[in-house]
Amino acid sequence: MVDLATHPSAAIVQRDSADLVAGSWNRCVRDYGLDPARIELDVVSRSQLSAHRDELGDVVSIARGEMDNLAAQIAGSGYALMLTDARGVILYNHVESALRESFRAAGLWDGANWSEWRQGTNGIGTCIVEQRPVVIHCADHFAVRHSGLSCSAAPIRNAAGELLAVLDASSVQCEGTRAGQMHTVALVSMSARLIEKSLFVNAHRESRVLRFHGRPEFVGLIHDGLLAIDDNDCIVAADENAALQLGVDGRGALIGQPIAQVFDIDTGTFAATAHEQDQTVWPLHERLRGRRYYARLTAPARSRRALSLHGGEARSLHIPAQHANRRPGLSELAGADPAMAENVRCAHRVVDRRIAIMLRGETGTGKEVFARAIHEASARAGKPFVAVNCAAIPETLIEAELFGYKPGAFTGASRDGMPGKVLQASGGTLFLDEIGDMPLALQTRLLRVLEEREVVPLGGDTPIALDLNVISATHADLGARVASGDFRSDLYYRLDGITLTLPAVRERADRQALLRAVIASEHDGAAAIRIAEDAMKALVRYDWPGNIRQIRNVMRTALALCEDGLVRLADLPEEITHQAQQSAASTCASDEDSVVSDNPLANAERDALIGALEHNGWNVSRTAAQLATSRNTLYRKMKKHAIEPAQKR
Numbered sequence: 001m002v003d004l005a006t007h008p009s010a011a012i013v014q015r016d017s018a019d020l021v022a023g024s025w026n027r028c029v030r031d032y033g034l035d036p037a038r039i040e041l042d043v044v045s046r047s048q049l050s051a052h053r054d055e056l057g058d059v060v061s062i063a064r065g066e067m068d069n070l071a072a073q074i075a076g077s078g079y080a081l082m083l084t085d086a087r088g089v090i091l092y093n094h095v096e097s098a099l100r101e102s103f104r105a106a107g108l109w110d111g112a113n114w115s116e117w118r119q120g121t122n123g124i125g126t127c128i129v130e131q132r133p134v135v136i137h138c139a140d141h142f143a144v145r146h147s148g149l150s151c152s153a154a155p156i157r158n159a160a161g162e163l164l165a166v167l168d169a170s171s172v173q174c175e176g177t178r179a180g181q182m183h184t185v186a187l188v189s190m191s192a193r194l195i196e197k198s199l200f201v202n203a204h205r206e207s208r209v210l211r212f213h214g215r216p217e218f219v220g221l222i223h224d225g226l227l228a229i230d231d232n233d234c235i236v237a238a239d240e241n242a243a244l245q246l247g248v249d250g251r252g253a254l255i256g257q258p259i260a261q262v263f264d265i266d267t268g269t270f271a272a273t274a275h276e277q278d279q280t281v282w283p284l285h286e287r288l289r290g291r292r293y294y295a296r297l298t299a300p301a302r303s304r305r306a307l308s309l310h311g312g313e314a315r316s317l318h319i320p321a322q323h324a325n326r327r328p329g330l331s332e333l334a335g336a337d338p339a340m341a342e343n344v345r346c347a348h349r350v351v352d353r354r355i356a357i358m359l360r361g362e363t364g365t366g367k368e369v370f371a372r373a374i375h376e377a378s379a380r381a382g383k384p385f386v387a388v389n390c391a392a393i394p395e396t397l398i399e400a401e402l403f404g405y406k407p408g409a410f411t412g413a414s415r416d417g418m419p420g421k422v423l424q425a426s427g428g429t430l431f432l433d434e435i436g437d438m439p440l441a442l443q444t445r446l447l448r449v450l451e452e453r454e455v456v457p458l459g460g461d462t463p464i465a466l467d468l469n470v471i472s473a474t475h476a477d478l479g480a481r482v483a484s485g486d487f488r489s490d491l492y493y494r495l496d497g498i499t500l501t502l503p504a505v506r507e508r509a510d511r512q513a514l515l516r517a518v519i520a521s522e523h524d525g526a527a528a529i530r531i532a533e534d535a536m537k538a539l540v541r542y543d544w545p546g547n548i549r550q551i552r553n554v555m556r557t558a559l560a561l562c563e564d565g566l567v568r569l570a571d572l573p574e575e576i577t578h579q580a581q582q583s584a585a586s587t588c589a590s591d592e593d594s595v596v597s598d599n600p601l602a603n604a605e606r607d608a609l610i611g612a613l614e615h616n617g618w619n620v621s622r623t624a625a626q627l628a629t630s631r632n633t634l635y636r637k638m639k640k641h642a643i644e645p646a647q648k649r
């Protein structure tokens with residue numbers, strides 16, 4: 001039984017709630033320019049609400065189950081429960097029928113936007129900014145109209161630590177003290193943790209999930225650690241509890257590691273255990289310090305079906321098909337790569353703050369997909385997203401294309417004129433791809449348009465007001481172009497509110513998971529896509545100079561060529577199979593620890609190293625300490641896996 005009064009969330013909230021409220025009030029005045037007497041309720045349209053719900057997918061249905069449990073615990077207390085997305089829009093409420101009218105009047109209802117920058121200091125919005133449990137009680141609220149509310153809220157994160165949603169318990173009767181809310185916030189925090197656990201298990205239902213704790217009676221409860229393990233016996237996801245339990249520095253240190261390197265475990269027995277002993281708790285020892293844990297291993301949802309359907313066949317991976325052309329949401333793009341997770345976290349923080357975002361990354365790393373996902377995650381979702389490829393439009397046309405023209409503005413112009421991409425994007429997001437290729441003369445004009453927030457079409461004389469979010473992208477070194485005078489520095493600084501660098505596929509710690517996601521999105525037939533194990537290994541080993549675009553093209557062709565729905569090594573282009581053979585051979589020849597070269601886990605080791613280096617900002621000493629190895633060994637392993645220190649971003 002958990003003692004709520006001593007629950008960590010209660011301690012945190014009590015300790016620094018005065019600072020937290022002061023910090024939020026400061027933001028309300030300084031950053032959002034809010035007037036406490038003039039804050040209006042803000043409710044999204046029905047269609048936006050259903051788009052917000054769709055975006056969160058399973059989160060809403062999983063959270064609803066837990067909210068029903070929590071509601072039963074607090075029934076009759078005058079509290080109601082709200083689930084919001086990471087933008088603060090209420091997606092689902094649980095209010096007793098007698099209280100419905102008063103909650104609706106207070107704006108605590110589906111579709112209401114409780115972000116801090118809209119409603120001032122409040123439980124939901126301030127929890128989103130602070131990313132931790134908060135109590136905002138009565139006069140803590142910035143808006144005069146909300147001073148009768150008492151709110152306790154806790155964040156719900158995915159396995160990458162990224163904010164997905166907020167769970168809030170609110171009362172419209174301002175009674176008692178803030179300290180009196182500690183029970184409520186502790187209950188809400190525990191429910192949020194339980195929802196996170198269910199989300200983890202659900203997100204990894206295709207993998208084996210290991211739940212472990214130092215005490216057997218805690219396995220399967222709120223404090224146990226969770227690890228998802230793929231068909232190669234490598235850890236593909238871990239929650240914070242797993243890192244805490246094992247005493248490692250964050251989840252990143254676990255992802256990509258073979259499970260047999262973390263626990264003293266025989267992988268053959270391990271694989272069998274998952275099929276046979278789903279509910280049994282059994283002891284296991286951690287390798288580094290020899291500590292004893294107790295664990296339960298859950299079989300993947302598909303394992304029995306796959307065994308019976310494909311028994312006797314060479315080992316292959318089954319990737320469930322997805323809806324083709326489905327656009328991944330911003331949170332999904334994080335995958336299990338630390339650099340991508342950081343990009344997504346930053347994007348969530350700056351979205352809707354009028355900060356220009358610049359995306360950098362090699363060709364095909366998904367800059368446009370990322371830009372669209374930012375747009376869909378913003379308050380402008382549902383408004384236009386207009387992409388302009390500055391390199392693809394001839395220099396002579398780019399001005400008209402961007403800024404539009406009036407009828408008869410120039411020879412060859414359409415008789416009706418054209419509004420131009422900038423105006424088409426008004427209300428939504430303008431995505432300027434390959435911005436480095438924008439001609440110098442037009443850079444001046446673009447800067448003026450962005451600064452003045454109005455555009456005068458060619459041949460016109462009346463400015464038209466604009467309301468735009470701007471995201472730009474480049475694979476060039478724009479800093480160098482500024483230095484050489486090819487790119488205006490003032491435009492560069494205007495566009496570069498924040499730079500997010502998308503990693504190349506070869507740098508990603510979650511290469512195998514990324515491959516699976518891209519492959520799944522390539523096919524929308526009912527059947528799962530099957531990839532022979534050696535083919536998958538070759539795909540993971542390959543460098544992918546064309547990044548995600550190349551993966552898509554290669555897989556599209558392989559899926560068309562393959563027979564009986566199984567992609568074999570022979571269905572892949574020669575450069576991929578050739579490089580895979582070469583890298584296996586060179587690993588074998590160059591490494592003293594040559595047994596690794598034939599070991600199917602070699603790639604996992606490379607991924608784990610990159611993950612750990614990323615996690616430590618590419619500081620070799622810190623990474624070596626975290627991995628409990630020497631700097632020399634780490635350098636040797638980096639050399640073996642062709643990981644350049646220069647991959648530091």
Ligand SMILES: Nc1ncnc2c1ncn2[C@@H]1O[C@H](COP(=O)(O)OP(=O)(O)OP(=O)(O)O)[C@@H](O)[C@H]1O
Nearest residue numbers: 328362363364365366367368369518521548549552
């Ligand atoms: N996470 C993803 N899952 C599935 N497909 C993706 C993903 N990210 C990108 N793609 C696909 O990869 C291809 C390249 O993506 P995108 O155009 O966004 O890359 P880019 O970095 O903007 O490329 P360029 O620099 O050449 O313009 C597209 O076909 C896109 O649909």
